[in-house]
Amino acid sequence: xxxxxxxxxxxxxxxxxxxxxxxxxxxxxxxxxxxxxxxxxxxxxxxxxxxxxxxxxxxxxxxxxxxxxxxxxxxxxxxxxxxxxxxxxxxxxxxxxxxxxxxxxxxxxxxxxxxxxxxxxxxxxxxxxxxxxxxxxxxxxxxxxxxxxxxxxxxxxxxxxxxxxxxxxxxxxxxxxxxxxxxxxxxxxxxxxxxxxxxxxxxxxxxxxxxxxxxxxxxxxxxxxxxxxxxxxxxxxxxxxxxxxxxxxxxxxxxxxxxxxxxxxxxxxxxxxxxxxxxxxxxxxxxxx
Amino acid sequence: xxxxxxxxxxxxxxxxxxxxxxxxxxxxxxxxxxxxxxxxxxxxxxxxxxxxxxxxxxxxxxxxxxxxxxxxxxxxxxxxxxxxxxxxxxxxxxxxxxxxxxxxxxxxxxxxxxxxxxxxxxxxxxxxxxxxxxxxxxxxxxxxxxxxxxxxxxxxxxxxxxxxxxxxxxxxxxxxxxxxxxxxxxxxxxxxxxxxxxxxxxxxxxxxxxxxxxxxxxxxxxxxxxxxxxxxxxxxxxxxxxxxxxxxxxxxxxxxxxxxxxxxxxxxxxxxxxxxxxxxxxxxxxxxxxxxxxxxxxxxxxxxxxxxxxxxxxxxxxxxxxxxxxxxxxxxxxxxxxxxxxxxxxxxxxxxxx
Numbered sequence: 063x064x065x066x067x068x069x070x071x072x073x074x075x076x077x078x079x080x081x082x083x084x085x086x087x088x089x090x091x092x093x094x095x096x097x098x099x100x101x102x103x104x105x106x107x108x109x110x111x112x113x114x115x116x117x118x119x120x121x122x123x124x125x126x127x128x129x130x131x132x133x134x135x136x137x138x139x140x141x142x143x144x145x146x147x148x149x150x151x152x153x154x155x156x157x158x159x160x161x162x163x164x165x166x167x168x169x170x171x172x173x174x175x176x177x178x179x180x181x182x183x184x185x186x187x188x189x190x191x192x193x194x195x196x197x198x199x200x201x202x203x204x205x206x207x208x209x210x211x212x213x214x215x216x217x218x219x220x221x222x223x224x225x226x227x228x229x230x231x232x233x234x235x236x237x238x239x240x241x242x243x244x245x246x247x248x249x250x251x252x253x254x255x256x257x258x259x260x261x262x263x264x265x266x267x268x269x270x271x272x273x274x275x276x277x278x279x280x281x282x283x284x285x286x287x288x289x290x291x292x293x294x295x296x297x298x299x300x301x302x303x304x305x306x307x308x309x310x311x312x313x314x315x316x317x318x319x320x321x322x323x324x325x326x327x328x329x330x331x332x333x334x335x336x337x338x339x340x341x342x343x344x345x346x347x348x349x350x351x
Numbered sequence: 352x353x354x355x356x357x358x359x360x361x362x363x364x365x366x367x368x369x370x371x372x373x374x375x376x377x378x379x380x381x382x383x384x385x386x387x388x389x390x391x392x393x394x395x396x397x398x399x400x401x402x403x404x405x406x407x408x409x410x411x412x413x414x415x416x417x418x419x420x421x422x423x424x425x426x427x428x429x430x431x432x433x434x435x436x437x438x439x440x441x442x443x444x445x446x447x448x449x450x451x452x453x454x455x456x457x458x459x460x461x462x463x464x465x466x467x468x469x470x471x472x473x474x475x476x477x478x479x480x481x482x483x484x485x486x487x488x489x490x491x492x493x494x495x496x497x498x499x500x501x502x503x504x505x506x507x508x509x510x511x512x513x514x515x516x517x518x519x520x521x522x523x524x525x526x527x528x529x530x531x532x533x534x535x536x537x538x539x540x541x542x543x544x545x546x547x548x549x550x551x552x553x554x555x556x557x558x559x560x561x562x563x564x565x566x567x568x569x570x571x572x573x574x575x576x577x578x579x580x581x582x583x584x585x586x587x588x589x590x591x592x593x594x595x596x597x598x599x600x601x602x603x604x605x606x607x608x609x610x611x612x613x614x615x616x617x618x619x620x621x622x623x624x625x626x627x628x629x630x631x632x633x634x635x636x637x638x639x640x641x642x643x644x645x646x647x648x649x650x651x652x653x654x655x656x657x658x659x660x661x662x663x664x665x666x667x668x669x670x671x672x673x674x675x676x677x678x679x680x681x682x683x684x685x686x687x688x689x690x691x692x693x694x695x696x697x698x699x700x701x702x703x704x705x
Binding site: 069075076077078079080081194196197198199201305308309310311312313315316317318 | 616627628629630632633636656657659660662664665682
C-alpha cells in the first residue's frame with residue numbers, strides 16, 4: 063500500500079526520480095533565499111525579479127531555440143542587470159529600492175515583449191516560460207544542482223552580514239561597506255535561483271517555491287536556523303506530494319507542487335504557534351509573551 | 352447552377368450599386384487568413400485576384416497567438432476573413448469585434464464531420480482501443496457519425512468507462528481553449544477539399560467577377576488533393592498492422608488518424624497550451640514499453656523537451672519532425688499545405704515501415 067502509493071512511481075519511472083531530484087535541488091537552493099527575502103520584507107522582490115528574467119530567457123530562446131545555455135545566460139543577464147541597476151539607484155539616489163526595482167523590471171519586461179514581437183515568431187513562448195518538471199534532462203539537472211550548491215555556499219559566506227541586514231540594515235550600513243556588496247550578491251542569488259526554478263517549474267511558479275515555504279515556516283519558529291531547515295523541509299514535502307498528486311490524479315505537476323506548498327502555508331497560518339491566527343488571537347498568551 | 356447564377360447577379364447588382372465597376376475590376380479584394388496553412392489554401396484559390404494577409408505566419412502557433420495592431424488593421428480592412436473555426440482561433444472573436452470587421456466571414460470547417468473532443472479525451476493508453484474500434488466502421492461516414500453521437504450520449508458511460516475509473520483527468524481538460532471538437536481538420540486531405548470549397552465560395556461571394564477563376568483554381572487544387580489522398584492512403588496501407596501507432600508532442604492528428612487507420616498518442620492534450628501531468632507521462636511510457644514503440648515524432652511548433660525525455664526513458668529514438676499546425680519557412684520541408692502533408696506522411700511511413 064505505502065509502496066504503491068508513495069514509492070512505486072519513483073521506482074518505476076526515471077522521469078519521476080529526475081523531477082524529484084530537480085525539486086530537491088530547488089528546495090535546497092531557493093528556499094533559504096526565500097527566507098532571507100521574507101525576513102527583509104522583500105518577498106515581492108522575487109516576483110518582480112521573475113518578470114525581469116522572463117525577457118532575458120525569451121531573447122535567449124529566440125536566438126538559439128530551446129537551448130538550456132542560451133536561456134540560462136539570457137535570464138541571468140537580464141535579472142542581474144535589473145538587480146544591479148535598481149540596487150545602484152536606491153543607494154545613489156533618493157529613490158527607494160522598491161520603486162527603482164519596479165521601474166527597472168517593467169522596462170526589462172517591456173523590452174523583452176518588444177523583442178519577441180519584432181522577431182515576428184509566435185512559437186510557443188509560454189512553454190519556455192512555464193517549463194515542466196517532468197522534462198528535466200541531464201543538462202538541466204546539472205544546472206539545477208550547481209546553482210543550488212553555489213547558492214548554499216554563498217549564503218554560508220554571507221550568513222552573518224545577511225542576518226545583520228535583516229535585523230538592522232542601518233547599523234550594518236554604518237559600520238561596514240560590505241552592506242552594498244552583501245545586498246547585491248544576495249540579489250544575484252535570487253536571480254540565479256529563479257533561473258534554476260524556471261527550468262523546472264516555470265518562472266512564476268519558481269517564485270512560489272521560493273516564498274511559500276518560507277512564509278509557512280515563519281509561523282513555527284523565530285530562529286533563523288529553524289526557519290531555514292523548516293522551509294527546506296516544507297519545500298521538499300510539497301514537491302514530493304505535488305508530484306504524487308500529479309501522478310495519481312492526473313494534475314499538471316507545477317501547479318500541484320505550488321498548491322501543496324500553499325496548503326501547507328494556509329495550515330501554518332492557522333495553527334502555527336508563532337504568530338499564527340489562533341496563537342495570535344488568544345489574549346492571555348499575548349500578554350504573557 | 353441556377354441559384355449560383357442568381358446569387359452572382361444579385362451580388363453584381365449590389366456591388367455595382369455601391370462601387371464604380373472599374374474599381375471593382377482592378378482592385379484585388381483584401382483577404383485575411385488566420386494562419387499559415389489556411390493562408391496557403393486561400394492563396395492558391397484566390398491567385399492574383401486577392402491581396403492576402405496571413406495573421407499567424409509560418410512556424411507560428413495559432414493556439415497562443417496574440418494579435419498586433421497590424422492584425423487588427425488588416426482584419427478591419429478585409430473584405431473576406433477566412434478562419435478555421437471549431438474554436439481553433441480563440442483570440443479571433445475579440446479581434447473581430449475590436450477591428451469592427453464587416454466583410455464576409457468564411458469558416459473553412461463549415462460542413463465537415465468534426466471529431467468530437469470527448470472521443471479522444473484520453474490520448475493516453477486507453478485511447479488505443481477506442482481507435483481500433485472506430486477504424487472498422489470507418490468507411491461509411493454516416494455510420495461513423497451515428498456511432499459517435501451514440502457514444503456521446505448515454506452509452507458512453509456504460510461501456511468505455513469501467514477501465515477509466517481511475518481516470519480523474521477529465522477536469523484537467525477543461526482548461527483547454529478548444530471547444531467540443533478537435534479543430535485540426537486540415538490534416539485530412541478529404542476535409543481539406545471542404546476547406547477549399549468554402550474558401551472558393553466565400554471569395555466568389557465577395558468578388559463575383561473573379562468567381563470563375565476561383566472555381567477553376569479550386570477544381571485544379573481539389574484534383575491535387577485527390578492525388579495527395581491517394582498517395583498517402585497507399586503509403587499508409589503498406590504499414591503492418593502492429594506498427595500503426597505514432598507518438599507525438601500534442602494531440603493534433605486525430606483526423607489524419609481517422610483517414611489512414613493510424614493511432615496517435617501524445618503526452619499533451621489537444622492544445623499546445625495544456626500542461627502534461629505525471630500520470631499522462633507515466634501512462635504513455637508504460638504504453639510505449641508494452642507496445643515496443645521505437646520512435647517518437649517532435650513537432651515544429653511544440654516544445655519537444657518532454658517528448659525527448661520520454662524517448663530517452665523508453666529507449667525510443669526521435670523519428671523526425673512533423674508539421675501539424677503551421678507551415679515551415681519557404682526553404683523548409685513543408686512550405687505549402689501539400690508539401691506539409693507529404694512530408695508528415697513520408698516521415699511517419701518511413702519510420703513505421705522500417
